[in-house]
Amino acid sequence: MKRPSCQPLAAEWLTRGGLNDNFAAMNEPLSSLRMRAERDGKHISGAERLVPFEQLQDVTIEMVQRALRHTRGQAEQINISVEPIDKADLQFGRLPDLHNNTVQSWQQGRELAAGMLASYGVAQQAVDQAMESLASGAASNGQSMRGAMLIDADSGERLESDPDRGVRVSRMDLSSAAREQLQVQLAAQGLANDHVVEALILAAKVVSAPTLIAELCWSDDPDYLAGYVASSAGGYQRINVLKPFGEERGGRAFFIRCSKDQLGALVNWLERQPFLIERIGRVHPPRQWKDEA
Numbered sequence: 669m670k671r672p673s674c675q676p677l678a679a680e681w682l683t684r685g686g687l688n689d690n691f692a693a694m695n696e697p698l699s700s701l702r703m704r705a706e707r708d709g710k711h712i713s714g715a716e717r718l719v720p721f722e723q724l725q726d727v728t729i730e731m732v733q734r735a736l737r738h739t740r741g742q743a744e745q746i747n748i749s750v751e752p753i754d755k756a757d758l759q760f761g762r763l764p765d766l767h768n769n770t771v772q773s774w775q776q777g778r779e780l781a782a783g784m785l786a787s788y789g790v791a792q793q794a795v796d797q798a799m800e801s802l803a804s805g806a807a808s809n810g811q812s813m814r815g816a817m818l819i820d821a822d823s824g825e826r827l828e829s830d831p832d833r834g835v836r837v838s839r840m841d842l843s844s845a846a847r848e849q850l851q852v853q854l855a856a857q858g859l860a861n862d863h864v865v866e867a868l869i870l871a872a873k874v875v876s877a878p879t880l881i882a883e884l885c886w887s888d889d890p891d892y893l894a895g896y897v898a899s900s901a902g903g904y905q906r907i908n909v910l911k912p913f914g915e916e917r918g919g920r921a922f923f924i925r926c927s928k929d930q931l932g933a934l935v936n937w938l939e940r941q942p943f944l945i946e947r948i949g950r951v952h953p954p955r956q957w958k959d960e961a
């Protein structure tokens with residue numbers, strides 16, 4: 669894939685010239701496997717993987733099972749897409765370090781997230797716009813979007829072309845070796861669940877885009893209250909509570925500083941560039957917010 673002008677410089681420090689701990693050793697093809705599930709026209713769940721041919725069947729079955737057992741309801745319509753990836757197009761990445769912040773309430777969690785975003789250079793009005801949209805349902809029908817909002821980090825203007833779909837980051841995954849190492853690290857902190865693993869993978873790709881200042885996320889699963897702020901400078905800042913129990917409105921905001929004529933290239937990179945993560949970051953123990961105060 670040709671690198672667009674607004675596209676991350678990440679390859680400079682992330683790429684290891686095609687050295688790859690497990691995929692390159694295999695001659696079998698690698699596929700992008702994507703799942704999206706709906707019920708009554710409502711987005712239920714989605715998943716993105718890069719899978720060697722020998723795992724394609726098993727991972728597809730896992731994805732379908734997940735869509736059928738989701739806490740947001742049983743999917744009625746499941747779309748699975750499988751596409752070949754040209755290994756010459758792969759960029760290689762590293763997971764951000766995970767910091768595990770503990771707060772007492774979702775209000776405190778949002779205050780902490782807002783402070784972090786400000787410290788990464790996101791203007792107050794952009795933080796307010798993102799939080800308000802996520803809290804009230806960022807899609808035009810007041811529900812969660814299928815993808816992420818693109819928010820101008822200075823003006824707070826929403827820049828995604830389709831406010832219901834948003835931007836869906838895709839074609840990224842961990843190598844098998846990195847996935848195993850991560851599971852060990854996360855298990856030691858009681859965090860070995862799909863939410864954390866998938867969010868770390870997504871955030872790794874997102875924060876490697878230089879025009880992307882930071883990401884804010886909280887889940888749309890009614891019983892998963894945690895979320896995070898991610899940035900290249902601060903890593904992945906998990907916050908244990910960012911919304912009230914039972915809340916189905918969630919989503920992602922990508923804060924960007926990118927001219928409008930570069931937007932297309934950024935979106936194309938986020939959605940289409942194959943990105944394989946071979947190295948994990950550190951997983952820090954929990955810290956109570958305001959403990960240091």
Ligand code: AMP
Binds near residue numbers: 812815835838870
């Ligand atoms: P989840 O972390 O799966 O609970 O997703 C929370 C929200 O993040 C969803 O409601 C979507 O708005 C958004 N989202 C989920 N997957 C993606 C993705 N691959 N790219 C961008 N946004 C996503």
